[in-house]
Amino acid sequence: MTTIKLHNTKTRKREDFNPIDDKNVRMYVCGPTVYDRAHLGNARPVIVFDVLNRLLRHVYGEDHVTYVRNFTDVDDKINARAAESGRSIGDITAETTQWFLDDMAAVGALEPDHMPRATAYILQMVEMIEGLIAKGHAYAADEHVLFAVESYKEYGALSGRSIDDMIAGARVEVAPYKRNPMDFVLWKPSDDATPGWDSPWGRGRPGWHIECSAMADELLWKEPLRQDRLSEGAKSQPHVFDIHGGGLDLQFPHHEDEIAQSCCANGTDEMARYWLHNEMLQVEGKKMSKSLGNFFTVRDLLDQGVPGEVIRFVMLSTHYRKPMDWTEKKRDEAEKTLRKWLDLTRDLQPSDPTTFAPDQKLLDAVADDLNTHLALTYLNALTAQPQKLLDHARWLGFLGDKARQDDEKARSAYTTSMGSGASDALASLANRLDELRQTAMQSKDFSQVDAFKTALLAAGVEVRMSKTGVDLQPASNFDLAKLDALK
Template sequence: MTTIKLHNSKTRKKEVFEPIDANNVRMYVCGPTVYDRAHIGNARPVVVFDVLNRLLRHVYGEDHVTYVRNFTDVDDKINARAAESGRSIAEITGETTQWFLDDMAALGARDPDKMPRATQYIPQMVEMIEKLIADGYAYAKDGHVLFRVRAYKDYGALSGRSVDDMIAGARVEVAPYKEDPMDFVLWKPSSEDLPGWDSPWGRGRPGWHIECSAMSYELLGASFDIHGGGNDLMFPHHENEVAQSCCAHPEGEFARYWLHNEMLQVEGKKMSKSLGNFFTVRDLLDQGFPGEVIRFVFLSTHYGKPMDWTAKKAAEAEATLRKWRTLTDGVEPSDSVAETVVSALADDLNTAGAITELHRLAGEGDAANLLAGAQMMGLLSKELGEWAKGVDLSAYEILLADTRAKAMETKDFSDVDRIKTALIEAGVEVRMSKAGVELLAASGFDVTKLEGLL
């Protein structure tokens, strides 16, 4: 069996992955808060953990993996969006949840096995909070329930910080109902105009962190294999999850392996609305970037490194995918995935290394193994291929090659330059060498601009 190694954020080192139960490998990934379109930074963990899900199923079997990703559908941001828009919370969360699923499907991401919504698990959250209070890890005051951070001796181990350092280096909410500034909210009161549920502490709603602990326990148990998300969630969200889960269920270890993806930049800068470089996934799709191209760019960088989205990378990805799709057209994938591709992915999800192996297979003309390896990574699928159909540049390659051959004899290259210019303006990458002519449809390819050229 393939040995998988993963960089465990908890131990800060790469470790051999050993599942608790090889017949049911369990993974939980923090999902979106559904109040707006997902931006491209939100999409990175979806693609990263989609590939990990595919790898786990390849190694342990399709029916031996349980992948859970939640939807946060109770949150102050959602409440604010409802208040400013005049629309109901249910309408907003229902619409944005479907937007998210549609946009992630456009990137080739499979739906997880379970996609729980926070509002479906309020009773389980209340039950967990009651146990934390009974065991002395939480307290109720003024309609709030808070977790006693200093009661959990290992608080800060995941993010590598001490409680005192956190207080000194961060803005923490000081409130009269808190025993300690670092204590965090498990339950808070709701006014009549806000979503609320009956509880032993009055009508209210859960804090952000308790939902993932309650849902992961209900669906995966007190101990499970992998917990993933962006590294911006390591503190406080994941740190708080660990604390409340381990205190509520000391019989378990919560998540054994923690994986965190790095953040995303745009053209070398942090994505920001103020810089005008803020894009949702739908923005890119509407601008003509195929979902498969977006996915390829994401996978070209290791998940543990910052990823830079650039127009140049997108153009290169599109050209590569067009070439690969041409090579594999009409070909059936091999029955097994090339060991070099699997090994790269098994080495801490080295997607960039796996893509290098796909380039090698393409260069060798091994279409069947190229297709099998690419499809394991969610590339070259039939579902994502509509954008690349109908692009056959072979006639233009012959035209340019013949024209260049005549020009070599006459020393008049004006026709060569004219054809080359027309191709470039139509969005075609022109490669000419001693070996011949190669044309690749690049980003923004417009076949109508080639009319009359043949």
């Protein structure tokens, strides 16, 4: 069996992954707050943990992995969006949830096994809060319920900070009802214009952090069907699951607060065995922000004609624990690579995914703390074996059915719009380039060949040269008019 190695944020070490129960591997990843389109940074954890999900399912079996990613559909940002737009909260969250699913499907991400909405688990949150109060880890004050951070001695262990350091370095909400500035909200009151639910502390709504603790425990431990699948070894470690993931920006305070709530509510030493965090995203070397004019959503790129798989390729070309810099150069290189892969595999049929087994080299790359850069390098080395390229690329989330269908539609539209003129022109230019190459091989002067290739590329023509001859194919930016200067 392939040995998976993961960098555990909790221990700050790379460790062999040993699940609590290898027949029931469980992973929870924090999902989006659904009030607007997913920006490019939101896509990174989705793509990263999609790769890990694929790996886990291959190693342990499709039926032995449970992947949960939540939707936060009760939040002050959503309330504000509803107030400014005049639309109902339900309409906004339903629409933006579907937007997110559509955009993440476009970048090749498989849907998790469970995608719980916070509003469907209010009862579980209330019960967890009641338990925290009963155990002395939380207190009610001024219609709020707050977690008492000083009641949990390990608070700050994940991020490596002391409570004093956190107070000094964080923006904490100053409120007269707090016993400690770092105490965080579990429940808060709602007015008539704000979503609310009845509770022992009055009509209100949950704080942000409690939802993940309650939903992870419910779906990865308490769910009746889950109990039937748990081994005796797993049952001896109640309420603890294998992997918790998310962006580095969630490490503190969100994940720190989750751990405190879950461990105190359930009486455990840990919430999850392995914590994984992906680094943040930049654009052309700068932090993405609206003020800099470099902020864009996944949908912005898709609407500009950037294929979803190009976004995925650029994301995976950088290791998940390093800052990812989105650049036009990387985008262009990714498009060219994927175009080449599509051209090489266009006439092939993918193997049955239920019986296909990736090469060990690819598995070893992904299993080495998700070394996706090395995995892409391996795929590039398969261009001389198109069938292997197709099958292995699909296993990693590339050359999917939609990408292949879009490619076929584009080629069909090109043929219809260009007629035979473009094909004849390309055939003639291919012969001319081949003649220039033959002459250059004798003279050892390839300057004319290079200049001709550069002009073809500028016209949106892909150039493939081999021992048997020259083949020219139109790329997505093909411009027939630009060929006139080469005739």
